[in-house]
Amino acid sequence: MSNEDSLPSRRTLSLRFNIAISKTKEFWAALREGKLITTKCTSCGKVTFPPQADCPNCMSSGHEWIDLGTDAVLVTFTNVQITPTSFVNHDPYIVGIGRLADGPNVLAWVEGATVEQLRPGDRLRLEARVSPEGNPYYVFVKN
């Protein structure tokens, strides 16, 4: 369709990025097996989540993999009603930030409650999942 004011371009651009995860592949492999792990710097002891191979504290690249833990407390949350193009077939989803008992915060979908039932301070459990397309991810479930 065209009119005098605009020229809809005939050329479309579809982008799909291949994201490198070779330095954190242990995380994704463990997640696929239902386990949540993350990185700890072997020089200064800094625990990072999301996992990263290079320490943001002391810049050392030496790291070990530790259990992330699954017990968390809900810090804040929202319910996404207007979803982006690439989530257009999803129902609205609740996203929360949970503080793990062992330190780092995690952002993930929250299941097992409606937005009206949630309050900051609620106890959550972090669980591994695999999407229908076969991608591993993780969610919070309200206890």
Added chain:
Amino acid sequence: MRNVAIVGIGHSRFGKRSDVNVAELAFESIKQAIEDAKIDKKQIQNVTLGSAGGWYEESLPAVIINEYAGFENVGTMRVEAACASGSAAVRSAYLSVASGEADITLAIGVEKMTEVDTLTSVELMGRAGSYLWEFENYGMTFPAYYALYAVSHMNKFGTTEEDLARVAVKAHHYASLNPLAHFQKEITIEKALNSQVVAWPLKLYDACPISDGSAAVVLASEDVARKMTDTPIWIRGIGLSSDSANLSKRGEYLGLEATVQSSRRAYSLARTSPGDIDVATCHDCFTIAELMAYEDLGLCEKGQGAKLVREGQTEIGGKIAVNPDGGLKAKGHPIGATGVSMMVEISKQLRHEAGKRQAPIKNGIGLVHNVGGTGHYCYVTVLSRSL
């Protein structure tokens, strides 16, 4: 470092501008700014463009705009600091003059956001975080990031959805007095509260619109500025900071640390304090963002932002006029244009050229607060009528 002044300002009409392409849109502001400065465009020694890009067809907008406006053999670049790209462009143009590299420079901000459909725009903004950990699996959106702050702020300080609606009503009121604003109509608290939820508890009227627009400023060194105009607006200090890309790495979700840090740096450079400021543009991409900005900029104590808007203290005639142009919320937020648009508004206010929305100017000091993303970047600029 040399003193630097804004000596020319230009601003397009904001809104859905399907009548112009990105270069034509930028040209509107460039021409006004050059005419306002009463210079020949050949006197401009370099050009900096603030534009986030990705929403429109051109990949190299800086040279597209240079060519269209007839800047030949003039150095240029595009700078990106998300929604603070405009302030980042002004900073670059400022540093060029302050350092002595150039005597006259031009900063432009432009975005043409309505060339893609709305949900693609929602997608482009939602990806503006830590992509793999926030978007790929969880589909975060720009309102959703700010909703995380709103829930926390409401829970801790008792801020209500009605308080947020008050910010929207104020914004639409001032936009109705600004012929260049995207929205030209007043709204009521009821209308705001009954609008569609986009990311609970934020609703349609808590959010800025998706807009096209441009703005431009001509900067000059002190010697040159004093010969050019009787009303130079001095850039007294630009403070900048940043925060984590991934929101999960933040603390309590009650305010933006990047605003706290950048504003303290700006106050220190300008040797001023929040109590001296007559008029401010605060980055109100969402209503909650304006309330947090009051607190983080030090206009009130932490947790008192809602009280300030309830009492009308941030209206014209109150303690400090905030967003008399309608703000991002109702003037519109063409991403890269916003920071430059804020400089234009504060310059108009300090020159007493703001017409029906003129704020009282006592100390001759104005503030530009420009956030990029969800407090990912922040630039705070102090402007004044005299040195």
